[in-house]
Amino acid sequence: MYRTHNCGELRIKNINTEVVLSGWVQKVRKLGGMTFVDLRDRYGITQLVFNDETDADLSEKAQKLGREFVIKITGKVTERSSKNPDLPTGEIEITVNDLEILSKSEIPPFTIEENTDGGEEIRLKYRYLDLRRPNVQKGIILRHKTTREIRNFLSNKGFLEIETPFLIKSTPEGARDFVVPSRMSEGKFYALPQSPQVFKQLLMIGGYDKYFQITKCFRDEDFRADRQPEFTQIDCEMSFVERDDVLTVFEEMTKHIFKKVMNIDFPETFPRLKYDEAMEKYGSDKPDIRFEMKIHEISKSAKNKGFKIFDDAEYVGAICAEGLASYSRKQLDKLVDFVKRPQIGAKGLVYVKYNEDGTFKSSVDKFYSAEDLKTWADTLSAKPGDLILVMSGNKKETLTQLGELRLEMGDRSELRDKNKFAPLWIIDFPLFEKDEETGQLHAMHHPFTSPKISDIELLDTDPEAVKANAYDLVINGNEIGGGSIRIHNTEMQEKMFEHLGFTKEEAEEQFGFLMNAFKYGAPPHGGIAFGLDRWVALLNGSESIRDVMAFPKNNAGRDLMIDAPSEIDKQQLEDLHLTVVKKF
Ligand code: ASP
Secondary structure, three states: OOOOOOOOOOOHHHOOOEEEEEEEEEEEEEEOOEEEEEEEEOOEEEEEEEEOOOOHHHHHHHHOOOOOOEEEEEEEEEEOOOOOOOOOOOOEEEEEEEEEEEEOOOOOOOOOOOOOOOOHHHHHHOHHHHOOOHHHHHHHHHHHHHHHHHHHHHHHOOOEEOOOOOOEOOOOOOOEOOEEEOOOOOOOEEEOOOOOHHHHHHHHHOOOOEEEEEEEEEOEOOOOOOOOOEEEEEEEEEEOOOHHHHHHHHHHHHHHHHHHHHOOOOOOOOOEEEHHHHHHHHOOOOOOOOOOOOOEEOHHHHOOOOOHHHHOOOEEEEEEEOOOOOOOHHHHHHHHHHHHOOOOOOOOOEEEEEOOOOOEEEOOOOOOOHHHHHHHHHHOOOOOOOEEEEEEEOHHHHHHHHHHHHHHHHHHOOOOOOOOOOEEEEEOOEOEEEOOOOOOEEEOOOOOEOEOHHHOOHHHHOHHHOEEOEEEEEEOOEEEEEEEEEOOOHHHHHHHHHHOOOOHHHHHHHHHHHHHHHHHOOOOEEEEEEEHHHHHHHHHOOOOHHHHOOOOOOOOOOEOOOOEOOOOOHHHHHHOOOOOOOOO
């Protein structure tokens, strides 16, 4: 027998019990005639003690143990003379009478502790060692609890978990497909699903009115911050539903997860914000509403005072950072640098200090009187002591830039508390977004999203004004989930493809199977998919989704541990009818 208990469970009540424990050696130290070993497994750490005098041989064996050796011991639970209140097992130790080395270890490349000395690349290369660290385990365990609660909740609501294939034909979620060459069909390729979108819709047509699946999705995207080529969705679909039916079920699921996993209650219904309003007020379609600092337009009062930059701008807007009128020249310069960064791309920033004594000091004092500035302050409900930050330009861009600035100011003022969660729904997204260069319309969500019924007439006359019956769940500035009510008839789907620039033949070639299925009794349906990795990262207080994935890839999409992607041998290439054209 390897163990009677794990390394995290023995307490004072177990005193005098004979136990067998197995685990990893965290640390060995000698102290005043005793040798102590910290034995670790995923449940915790238990202290082992060896008496150098009464049992010299065993003690010597213990002293020779290296870090990360796997051992098995037999011993008796005894009360510690110096207790460690920071450790759940800190009141006891095991007086060992037998020690067996199960497996030796080389010196690990970094320390297996909460705060390791290993950089990310080395930790990813030795991920199996990184996984032993308690804080990594915490994320993995949280992920398990979350998926368990999702399965419980949805199963209790009558949802069926149904798998869909990975080797498929392209699904249009807006990214590039990963493809898999077919050996048996020469020159043909499968695509890996970017999501199970079309399959879940086909399941609705198949009569499975409540479906879910916790599944991998694959998107070949350029590696922006914190993207993974494969990630996990909680994918859901329902038949005979309208938008609010979907929102009700999944709001309840969200509350269930927060309650069961984090013991957090959300007594109120989640706020719902229209896309347009989210853009106007927060400069983002995934606003962080843990704090206010809303954007206000001040175009009217800012224009026609001789300040050319504002006069020429389509839009002038501002935010008010509470209590920051004391910002120094240097701090303000830093903010200007911040908005000028290429990721934000603004040309500049105007500040107005509303001083404690009621006077104003701004970077545009030449053009605006105190009275003018007071008008801005009033629009923003600013008080003496506050700092007003103004940006201008093209409306859409300026709003986005102000949105970024708002988040930065939120961070600086510590308004984005990791332990606070602020969920909301964003609704009424535009159906299309236009490629500014080519003028081509793209589906903002995906091509199967239904327009709002009230907007259908606009489809032919003003497609850009059409709103989609689509929704996102946003928490703390993260898009956690998104979905829509779907198109369920062939004519509407054909029309949608036409708007998206598909010829009839292209639409038929790619999605003929779906439009054909619509001809055999398609129920009205809609659904949603959540990003499990992001959600768990948020619950875990992690910046990166890598923290909550057992085997993540690095920022360049490489698995450093198994060394993938890698070359394949000549025979494999031949079997797959492939030739690699090397670029030099
Ligand atoms: N398939 C969509 C996505 O991956 C989600 C949905 O519409 O249900 O974003």
